[in-house]
Amino acid sequence: MSLKLFRYPGSKTTFLPTILPIINEVDGDLFVEPFLGSGAVLLNYQKCENKIGNDLNSYIIRIWKSIIEVDWEYFKNFYDENIKRFGDWSNNKEIFYKFRNYGNQKWHKSDTLDEGLFYLIMTNSCINNMCRFGG
Numbered sequence: 001m002s003l004k005l006f007r008y009p010g011s012k013t014t015f016l017p018t019i020l021p022i023i024n025e026v027d028g029d030l031f032v033e034p035f036l037g038s039g040a041v042l043l044n045y046q047k048c049e050n051k052i053g054n055d056l057n058s059y060i061i062r063i064w065k066s067i068i069e070v071d072w073e074y075f076k077n078f079y080d081e082n083i084k085r086f087g088d089w090s091n092n093k094e095i096f097y098k099f100r101n102y103g104n105q106k107w108h109k110s111d112t113l114d115e116g117l118f119y120l121i122m123t124n125s126c127i128n129n130m131c132r133f134g135g
C-alpha cells in the first residue's frame, strides 16, 4: 500500500511500482523531489529520512506547510466550524460556492495555516481534484 496525503492531478501514485524499484537502487543521504505535487514519490521513497520537496506552484507549497504545521484537532475544528457555518459543500454547488467565496476573501494569499487547509479542502472537493479559487 502506498502513502497518500491528498489527491492531485498528475500524481505518480499509479506508477510507483515502476518508479520505486529504480530509485531504490540509488544510495544517498538526501532525496530531492523537484516536482513535489502531492508528494506521491517523496512520501513513498523511504530509503533516506532527509528529503526536500520543491514545486513551482506556491499553493502546493502552502498546502504542504500547513500539513506539516497542523495537528489533527486543529484541522478537525477548522473543518467542523466551516461545515457548521455553511453546511456540507461536498454535494451542493451553492454551498460550495459560498464556502469558496468566503475562503477567497478570508484565507487566499493570507500565508496562514488556514490558507493551506482551505486549498486542501478545495482540491479534495472537486471532480478530479481540479479546482479554482482566488476569484
Ligand SMILES: C[S@@+](CC[C@H](N)C(=O)[O-])C[C@H]1O[C@@H](n2cnc3c(N)ncnc32)[C@H](O)[C@@H]1O
Pocket: 009, 010, 011, 012, 013, 034, 035, 036, 037, 038, 039, 040, 041, 042, 054, 055, 056, 057, 060
Ligand atoms: C504531476 S505533479 C507531481 C508529481 C509528483 N512527482 C508525484 O509524486 O506525484 C507535477 C508538479 O510539478 C510542478 N512543476 C511543473 N513545472 C515545474 C518547474 N519548472 N519547477 C518546479 N515545479 C514544477 C507542478 O506545479 C506540479 O505540482
